[in-house]
Amino acid sequence: MSKRPIGSKLAMVALMAAALGGGVFVMRTLTPSGAEPPGAESPDTKNSAAEGPALIAQGQGVYRQHCASCHGRNLEGEPNWRRRKANGKLPAPPHDASGHTWHHSDKLLFRIVKRGTAAIAPAGYKTDMPGYAGVLTDREIRAVLAFIKSRWPSDIQRRQAAMSRK
Numbered sequence: 461m462s463k464r465p466i467g468s469k470l471a472m473v474a475l476m477a478a479a480l481g482g483g484v485f486v487m488r489t490l491t492p493s494g495a496e497p498p499g500a501e502s503p504d505t506k507n508s509a510a511e512g513p514a515l516i517a518q519g520q521g522v523y524r525q526h527c528a529s530c531h532g533r534n535l536e537g538e539p540n541w542r543r544r545k546a547n548g549k550l551p552a553p554p555h556d557a558s559g560h561t562w563h564h565s566d567k568l569l570f571r572i573v574k575r576g577t578a579a580i581a582p583a584g585y586k587t588d589m590p591g592y593a594g595v596l597t598d599r600e601i602r603a604v605l606a607f608i609k610s611r612w613p614s615d616i617q618r619r620q621a622a623m624s625r626k
């Protein structure tokens with residue numbers, strides 16, 4: 461994966477073209493808003509944006525049925541969620557802005573929900589976060605993540621979306 465965003469590559473090409481006298485080309489390439497070309501987004505982000513309210517409503521149902529018992533009805537998580545329990549396992553963290561779910565990309569969040577935390581942790585890691593493969597469909601997983609995201613303030617949504625594009 462390249463660290464350099466596609467936008468800056470385009471900008472470089474545009475600058476080179478400008479140096480060769482292609483001023484018009486620069487204008488066309490960098491507007492509107494110097495945005496990345498379509499297709500740069502991950503499919504998950506694009507789908508949830510396009511399907512919007514229906515996906516979020518479905519996700520709320522999935523959340524209440526499958527996640528709220530541990531992560532809290534209002535996404536508040538368990539008390540003292542940063543402190544391991546006596547059995548060495550972590551409590552369920554909040555999914556709201558106070559938690560750290562939003563520090564993860566769409567891809568990783570999908571993987572955690574589908575495969576469980578054990579799948580992304582070092583071998584032997586003990587966790588109460590189950591994987592939902594075989595319980596939830598991929599769409600239901602996207603839906604529950606869309607619901608969780610819909611509860612974040614817009615600046616958090618933007619930061620997490622930017623992380624997902626890397």
Ligand code: HEC
Pocket residue numbers: 522523526527528529530531549550551552553559560561562564569572573577586587588589590592604605
């Ligand atoms: C049996 C309790 C339980 C249920 C039910 C549960 N979780 Fe979790 N979840 C946890 C625990 C505990 C963790 C922390 C795991 C760890 O780090 O060891 C966690 C972690 C996570 C994380 C990672 C959060 C982070 O900040 O890294 C995500 C995402 C997540 N859960 C989503 C879900 C979703 C979506 C559902 C419902 C489909 C769900 N969980 C159902 C207990 C649960």
